[in-house]
Amino acid sequence: MQNFTFKCPTEIVFGRHAEDQVAEKIRAYGGSRVFIVYGGGSVVRSGLLSRIECQLTANGLAFQVLGGVQPNPRLSLVREGVREALLFKANFILAVGGGSVIDSAKAIAHGVANPHTDVWDFWTGHAKLEKTTPMGSVLTIAAAGSETSDSAVLTNEETSRKMGLNTPLNRPVVAFMNPELTFTVPKRQLVCGISDILMHTMERYFTNVKAENMLTDYVAESVIKTVMNKSRVAIENQEDYDAMSEIMWCGSVSHCDFTGLGRGKDFSCHKLGHELSARYDVTHGASLTSVWEAWAEYVYRDDPTRFAQYAERIFGIETGTEEERARLGIEKMVAYFQGIGMPVSLKELFGKTLSNETITELADLATAGDTKKLGTFHPLTKKDVIAIYKLANH
Numbered sequence: 212m213q214n215f216t217f218k219c220p221t222e223i224v225f226g227r228h229a230e231d232q233v234a235e236k237i238r239a240y241g242g243s244r245v246f247i248v249y250g251g252g253s254v255v256r257s258g259l260l261s262r263i264e265c266q267l268t269a270n271g272l273a274f275q276v277l278g279g280v281q282p283n284p285r286l287s288l289v290r291e292g293v294r295e296a297l298l299f300k301a302n303f304i305l306a307v308g309g310g311s312v313i314d315s316a317k318a319i320a321h322g323v324a325n326p327h328t329d330v331w332d333f334w335t336g337h338a339k340l341e342k343t344t345p346m347g348s349v350l351t352i353a354a355a356g357s358e359t360s361d362s363a364v365l366t367n368e369e370t371s372r373k374m375g376l377n378t379p380l381n382r383p384v385v386a387f388m389n390p391e392l393t394f395t396v397p398k399r400q401l402v403c404g405i406s407d408i409l410m411h412t413m414e415r416y417f418t419n420v421k422a423e424n425m426l427t428d429y430v431a432e433s434v435i436k437t438v439m440n441k442s443r444v445a446i447e448n449q450e451d452y453d454a455m456s457e458i459m460w461c462g463s464v465s466h467c468d469f470t471g472l473g474r475g476k477d478f479s480c481h482k483l484g485h486e487l488s489a490r491y492d493v494t495h496g497a498s499l500t501s502v503w504e505a506w507a508e509y510v511y512r513d514d515p516t517r518f519a520q521y522a523e524r525i526f527g528i529e530t531g532t533e534e535e536r537a538r539l540g541i542e543k544m545v546a547y548f549q550g551i552g553m554p555v556s557l558k559e560l561f562g563k564t565l566s567n568e569t570i571t572e573l574a575d576l577a578t579a580g581d582t583k584k585l586g587t588f589h590p591l592t593k594k595d596v597i598a599i600y601k602l603a604n605h
């Protein structure tokens with residue numbers, strides 16, 4: 212097992228009526244002026260936002276609201292949020308929504324604590340983030356895991372760059388997770404979220420660490436099996452509280468780093484996917500499943516034992532050579548994604564294939580002109596990235 216440091220300080224309030232504790236907890240974290248961030252309107256339509264506003268008012272907490280966060284959240288709205296939250300003198304930022312809203316709220320929290328720095332400088336590495344404002348979330352969709360993660364992903368629409376920032380300061384202080392709030396998630400977002408949770412776990416399972424790491428492997432495999440099992444129930448009946456509870460909790464566990472302790476992470480499919488989302492605004496989960504098979508086909512020979520273990524423990528594949536088991540495991544995983552309605556190639560994602568010229572441009576951006584390698588399982592050069600996009604381009 213590799214050395215690691217693990218600190219996931221987010222307080223989780225999980226279950227029915229979890230959001231009823233918003234005011235009490237915000238107060239406990241020192242908040243008195245709450246800047247609420249939400250998305251395109253689902254929380255207005257469901258009545259969740261007004262319930263939270265009433266609760267804050269009843270408990271004497273001042274608040275201001277900013278809506279309009281889009282999936283693949285944009286930097287321009289974050290900058291607007293920073294300006295408004297500073298004018299309001301916010302001392303707590305509350306996200307009400309999914310990963311896009313939470314990531315925007317994280318960025319606004321950083322901007323409020325650092326009013327003289329443009330927040331994007333933290334993402335590009337031009338400025339170092341050393342302090343932030345307490346923030347929390349009322350989660351409405353099981354997907355990105357941002358409610359506990361140390362990551363926040365923004366899109367700079369001026370430069371078409373979608374980038375993540377990883378820092379312990381991105382960990383929210385509190386997350387309210389009521390599975391009932393996910394009952395209204397559109398089916399397509401549900402399956403994209405399920406895929407994202409699986410990918411967060413797999414991108415930690417397939418790394419180049421050869422040393423035994425039994426507990427972390429079992430944790431990751433359990434998350435994957437639980438999500439696969441419960442996704443069938445949830446897709447059939449999205450109001451199945453127990454299924455949605457399991458999926459929601461797996462979303463947080465999968466991306467808080469617990470599924471990768473001692474093994475680190477790869478995340479090259481995420482980087483390949485972010486380039487597709489930055490340019491074409493495609494849904495995050497779909498960007499991942501569209502490239503996963505190509506990535507796996509391209510790299511599995513680096514460590515077929517690992518892929519064979521995955522095949523055996525996730526799909527019960529015990530016969531055949533190691534190579535055959537590894538390949539069958541990849542096929543089964545792709546069949547699973549197809550079975551829940553996810554695209555598994557670029558043509559399925561876009562309805563057409565990409566030109567070779569576009570693929571080269573995307574690879575250039577992903578690898579910063581071939582100066583950076585992606586991932587750890589098989590660190591990908593620009594040539595590798597081009598090869599993977601081409602493999603996925605059918």
Ligand code: NZQ
Nearest residue numbers: 250251252253282283309310311351354357360362395396
């Ligand atoms: O905007 P509203 O109207 O709320 O609708 C949203 C949005 O259209 C809708 N939705 C969410 N909860 C709903 C609901 N609709 C009805 N009822 C509900 N209860 O779902 C749509 C997608 O929302 P979004 O927040 O974009 O989804 P998700 O949680 O999948 O977040 C995706 C974003 O997170 C980033 C992705 O790249 C993408 O930008 N990620 C963030 C990570 C992190 N911070 O740790 C890690 C991930 O790997 C990922 O990169």
Ligand code: ZN
Nearest residue numbers: 355407411481
């Ligand atoms: Zn993801």
